[in-house]
Amino acid sequence: xxxxxxxxxxxxxxxxxxxxxxxxxxxxxxxxxxxxxxxxxxxxxxxxxxxxxxxxxxxxxxxxxxxxxxxxxxxxxxxxxxxxxxxxxxxxxxxxxxxxxxxxxxxxxxxxxxxxxxxxxxxxxxxxxxxxxxxxxxxxxxxxxxxxxxxxxxxxxxxxxxxxxxxxxxxxxxxxxxxxxxxxxxxxxxxxxxxxxxxxxxxxxxxxxxxxxxxxxxxxxxxxxxxxxxxxxxxxxxxxxxxxxxxxxxxxxxxxxxxxxxxxxxxxxxxxxxxxxxxxxxxxxxxxxxxxxxxxxxxxxxxxxxxxxxxxxxxxxxxxxxxxxxxxxxxxxxxxxxxxxxxxxxxxxxxxxxxxxxxxxxxxxxxx
Numbered sequence: 416x417x418x419x420x421x422x423x424x425x426x427x428x429x430x431x432x433x434x435x436x437x438x439x440x441x442x443x444x445x446x447x448x449x450x451x452x453x454x455x456x457x458x459x460x461x462x463x464x465x466x467x468x469x470x471x472x473x474x475x476x477x478x479x480x481x482x483x484x485x486x487x488x489x490x491x492x493x494x495x496x497x498x499x500x501x502x503x504x505x506x507x508x509x510x511x512x513x514x515x516x517x518x519x520x521x522x523x524x525x526x527x528x529x530x531x532x533x534x535x536x537x538x539x540x541x542x543x544x545x546x547x548x549x550x551x552x553x554x555x556x557x558x559x560x561x562x563x564x565x566x567x568x569x570x571x572x573x574x575x576x577x578x579x580x581x582x583x584x585x586x587x588x589x590x591x592x593x594x595x596x597x598x599x600x601x602x603x604x605x606x607x608x609x610x611x612x613x614x615x616x617x618x619x620x621x622x623x624x625x626x627x628x629x630x631x632x633x634x635x636x637x638x639x640x641x642x643x644x645x646x647x648x649x650x651x652x653x654x655x656x657x658x659x660x661x662x663x664x665x666x667x668x669x670x671x672x673x674x675x676x677x678x679x680x681x682x683x684x685x686x687x688x689x690x691x692x693x694x695x696x697x698x699x700x701x702x703x704x705x706x707x708x709x710x711x712x713x714x715x716x717x718x719x720x721x722x723x724x725x726x727x728x729x730x731x732x733x734x735x736x737x738x739x740x741x742x743x744x745x746x747x748x749x750x751x752x753x754x755x756x757x758x759x760x761x762x763x764x765x766x767x768x769x770x771x772x773x774x775x776x777x778x779x780x781x782x783x
Contacts, residue, residue: 427457565711704737
């Protein structure tokens with residue numbers, strides 16, 4: 416294997432985009448020829464290694480007035496043209512729409528396709544179009560990378576058998592950060608302000624924790640997703656009269672410094688793929704209480720009572736109890752945090768790169 420094409424919508428900052436950027440940079444640094452084929456350019460994108468080529472395979476300006484079906488077929492056509500021109504050893508599309516485009520573009524082009532499912536399939540791979548495209552296209556998949564066992568079990572046995580579970584790579588800046596001598600009396604969360612992260616539950620639960628431990632405050636680090644969640648949280652803070660102890664901090668590029676000396680990290684999502692924010696908090700050694708959300712991301716990387724506390728989703732009282740327990744049992748909190756740091760051994764960039772490389776090499780050898 417010498418040449419790889421990754422395909423996804425864009426490189427704007429998000430979970431799949433970060434993993435693709437990290438993998439592309441790693442492969443390029445190890446002597447592979449790497450192309451990232453994207454549909455458009457975003458405003459705030461991850462930066463790639465100068466050895467990685469970025470190719471636009473999206474719509475041309477004259478295509479923008481055409482109907483959706485024609486536009487979809489044109490996107491497939493442009494990607495197929497790139498495959499025929501570059502003749503890569505493997506095509507790796509990330510996430511739902513890119514997967515369908517990639518599998519269609521690879522028809523009649525002799526290139527293996529390794530897909531990657533990046534979110535909870537329930538609710539995201541169940542539309543009528545999925546029920547048509549999955550039976551038609553997925554039998555042509557040469558391999559699949561899942562993030563969790565729960566996601567893998569959603570799909571047909573053939574795809575499950577022909578797959579791997581590979582964690583997201585940790586950003587190196589979260590690994591090896593010194594353990595703080597003392598912890599601030601602050602509960603933290605990081606992640607976009609978006610509905611499925613159920614941050615209103617965190618605010619309500621923390622207000623109850625604050626009644627018992629008034630010296631503690633809550634800080635949420637994350638940018639606005641513009642789905643109305645930020646406004647809901649602002650209104651709830653005012654309703655709770657919590658302006659002095661609950662703070663929306665906005666996005667940060669220095670979370671490894673902002674979070675490391677917090678008392679604990681609270682993760683409250685109703686569903687996720689494999690949450691990077693939770694992995695980063697673990698790598699920093701934070702005591703964690705997390706919802707055991709589908710499709711099993713927290714359960715994949717955490718063991719309840721060993722390196723964190725897992726609670727049911729949407730269970731506000733369990734969240735209150737978990738935060739209070741970590742505050743009131745500092746020895747437990749310290750032990751869980753120190754165990755959580757061990758995730759760096761499983762999810763370093765080099766370890767994850769090697770797992771992807773070995774799997775891709777296996778697929779290419781079988782295809783030949």
